[in-house]
Amino acid sequence: MRATRVQASVGESPAVAARRALAGFGLEDASAVSIEPLGGYRTTGNSLRVRAGGEAWVLKRHTSAAEIGRLEASHRLEERLATEGFPTAPLRRSLEGETLFPDGPARYSLHAWVSGQQLEIADRDAALAQDPGLVVSFGAMLGTLHRISAGLEPSAGGVSAVEAAGRLQGPAHALRALRRPRRTGLSHWHSLRLKRHKSDFDRWIIDVLPEVADSVRWLAGRSLGRGLTTADVGLIHNDINWENLVFDDELRVAGLLDFDNAIPAPWSQEVGAAAVVLAGTRAEHVDAFVGAYEEVAGRPIDRTALHLGMRLKCTQSLLNSINTYLRGDVRDIDLLSSWCVHLHASLVELGRA
Numbered sequence: 001m002r003a004t005r006v007q008a009s010v011g012e013s014p015a016v017a018a019r020r021a022l023a024g025f026g027l028e029d030a031s032a033v034s035i036e037p038l039g040g041y042r043t044t045g046n047s048l049r050v051r052a053g054g055e056a057w058v059l060k061r062h063t064s065a066a067e068i069g070r071l072e073a074s075h076r077l078e079e080r081l082a083t084e085g086f087p088t089a090p091l092r093r094s095l096e097g098e099t100l101f102p103d104g105p106a107r108y109s110l111h112a113w114v115s116g117q118q119l120e121i122a123d124r125d126a127a128l129a130q131d132p133g134l135v136v137s138f139g140a141m142l143g144t145l146h147r148i149s150a151g152l153e154p155s156a157g158g159v160s161a162v163e164a165a166g167r168l169q170g171p172a173h174a175l176r177a178l179r180r181p182r183r184t185g186l187s188h189w190h191s192l193r194l195k196r197h198k199s200d201f202d203r204w205i206i207d208v209l210p211e212v213a214d215s216v217r218w219l220a221g222r223s224l225g226r227g228l229t230t231a232d233v234g235l236i237h238n239d240i241n242w243e244n245l246v247f248d249d250e251l252r253v254a255g256l257l258d259f260d261n262a263i264p265a266p267w268s269q270e271v272g273a274a275a276v277v278l279a280g281t282r283a284e285h286v287d288a289f290v291g292a293y294e295e296v297a298g299r300p301i302d303r304t305a306l307h308l309g310m311r312l313k314c315t316q317s318l319l320n321s322i323n324t325y326l327r328g329d330v331r332d333i334d335l336l337s338s339w340c341v342h343l344h345a346s347l348v349e350l351g352r353a
Contacts, residue, residue, distance in 0.1 A: 021108035024094050024101035027052040056113035074262035075099040087255045089114045114255030116246040121342045138278045139289035143296030149235045171216040174319035188326035201337045215315045236270040272309020281349040314347040
């Protein structure tokens with residue numbers, strides 16, 4: 001039996017649409033499901049934890065045309081990884097055999113729930129001190145991911161060197177968004193400066209933003225296009241952080257989650273981004289991470305490109321987080337501020353290198 005494609009009704013509750021999507025994935029007993037929003041620092045989100053068919057799932061609602069356009073490649077990667085035994089949250093196909101269920105302008109995807117524990121970036125140094133081998137396992141995990149991704153057809157990961165190098169301009173776009181006037185005539189940045197009762201995090205943002213802007217200008221003046229070949233580029237996860245990792249009781253990776261941001265980019269940029277988040281900036285940790293990656297992936301990582309990837313991650317994520325906060329889209333400010341403080345500390349260290 002094929003699922004009926006019903007257009008979403010105006011004013012319809014998210015739970016009603018979610019039950020319709022679950023039916024489209026073959027979980028017909030809508031009355032037996034429980035639905036709750038996933039946690040995180042954002043107040044809004046399109047991911048729900050559901051229990052249906054005696055199992056737990058993550059149901060994602062996709063509405064951005066750009067995101068939906070990327071999902072074909074990212075889902076191909078996720079399914080290839082699952083086939084190869086890489087720890088992910090397996091996708092469930094709809095009754096029509098697709099990884100996306102259409103419902104009006106939206107698309108839904110359904111992932112199996114991965115049980116385990118999660119860490120925050122504030123826990124990293126203590127975890128690495130307790131088990132130094134974690135750095136090696138993280139590097140090997142990323143090396144395995146890239147080795148499998150490199151085996152996909154070129155159409156799933158092809159991109160020009162010029163397009164890949166353009167990622168270094170991303171922080172400049174985020175900084176302009178922060179300073180762009182809104183309908184009120186004031187940008188988020190100016191509204192923050194004029195705010196009468198500033199929180200500690202407000203004042204912290206005002207203090208560090210000039211330094212972050214310096215990093216934006218530094219990155220914009222760099223280039224990856226020269227000497228970059230198609231072998232240096234592939235489909236990357238593009239959002240490896242602690243929120244997207246689930247660990248078992250022995251701190252082995254039980255699942256790398258959320259491939260929705262996967263894009264074609266230089267391998268080195270993701271190695272740098274993952275290294276600065278998972279290993280930090282201590283030279284011995286970074287060397288261990290990259291060494292394990294190179295051994296498993298079978299490719300060397302240029303240290304200049306690695307440094308660019310680390311700085312790009314810190315700068316881009318800081319600006320994205322600040323923009324999210326100033327839009328009022330944050331549920332857990334303490335969690336977000338901890339993330340930002342650690343990124344900034346890493347950025348300062350990288351600037352001294």
